[in-house]
Amino acid sequence: MTPMLDHLDRSRTDVVLIVDDVPDNLSLLHDALDDAGYTVLVATHGEAALQRASQAVPDIILLDALMPGMDGFEVARRLKAQGETSHIPIVFMTGLTDTEHVVSAFDAGGIDYVTKPIRPKEVLVRIQAHMQGARQARQARNALDAFGHASVTISLKDGRLPWQTPLARQLLARYFDAPDGVAPQELLGWVRQAASDRLGKAQGGTPPSWFVNQAGARLTFALHQPTGEEEWLLVMTETSDRVLIEAITQEFRLTAREGEVLYWVVRGKTNRDIGDILGSSPATVKKQLEHIFPKLGVETRTAAAGLALSRVAQLKMR
Structure with missing residues (x-):
């Protein structure tokens, strides 16, 4: 009933991992979440939960607090200690509502808890609320990476x-x-x-x-x-030579080789130096500079270097 981890389609559905050692609880929640349109993964003990979470990186985890062997509190602590799973929201499921256990759930990294016996409608409402926040945070992080x-x-x-x-x-x-x-x-x-x-x-x-x-x-x-x-x-x-060369190339609409030549001009290299770096002759470098000057709207090597240098400075300050 669980899809292959390598073929999870996140473009159309959110992924929920349920961790519980009681088959009836798993079945009840799986059916409710599946009907609601979620992709559902399951684990019946702590070690399996850690493995599943690392492999699939679900969008949210429903975690039984009290299980044989590794309990849910320890599972949550380990998930929060791992970089690839630390951001995943964890909702605890517990039959214990004593203050001590509720505090333990939040101390371990949980963001919410539901009490047993499980009421699927309540779980769905809680998941939807936390999923929206997690989705927005994930989109923001991805947007930063994209830029x-x-x-x-x-x-x-x-x-x-x-x-x-x-x-x-x-x-x-x-x-x-x-x-x-x-x-x-x-x-x-x-x-x-x-x-x-x-x-x-x-x-x-x-x-x-x-x-x-x-x-x-x-x-x-x-x-x-x-x-x-x-x-x-x-x-x-x-920032690196590669990053700055690509930026200069795009900024001034140069060819890839022209971008490399202009970058090394900015770095103070002579035509002979540039030829040695790029594996060409000084004459070829000079010819490429003659193509670069009109694109920058300048007439001399010094002016070209000054214009490109200002662009490099802006990039390094970002």
Whole structure:
């Protein structure tokens, strides 16, 4: 009754993972959610839940609080500690309404709970409410990634990353040797200091920034606003030779090779240097510059470099 994980169609339906060790509960919820148009995945114990969540990354999880072996509270804590699943909303299902258990559910990372015996209509209403918020957050994160601005929230308390966009995860893994879902120590130290300074000043103005360099590329972090208690939003932007060459090429409507030539002119390279870098002759570079000048509306190498340099400066400040 569960579709293959490799073939989930997220364009038409949201994905719900139900975790419960009681078959009757699974059947009841599965039928109700399936009828409501959701794609439903199921797991009958904690280990299976962790595996399913990592593989499929569902849009929301219905999690039984009390199960044999690994209980729901531990499952939730592990999901929240993993970068790829930390953003998934978790709704606990429990027959216990004592304050102690409700507090445990929220402490473990749950956003809501429903009591047993399960009432499918109530569950559907809760899911719809939380799904809308999760969908909007996912769309916002994807939009940032699409424009090359990876985003992540960082906890000043323990250095965890409560959520991060896919691009942010890739960039952090490329520039730092730190566990997934945990901030590198040097980054955490800067954020703590910058957040403290920012709280002591009026909000507004240019966000404080910090960067690291690696093999001709630069990863810049901009500290924006708090997103919760001791949590802050960071926006990351990568700039590199490749990125800047592509930007210059598009900005001035050059060919790919012309964009490369102009970029190295900006970097102060001679025609001979550029020829060595690109594997061509100085004469060929000179000929390409003769095609570049009219496109930029300039007549000299100095003017071309100055115009392109201003564009490069703008890109690096983003």
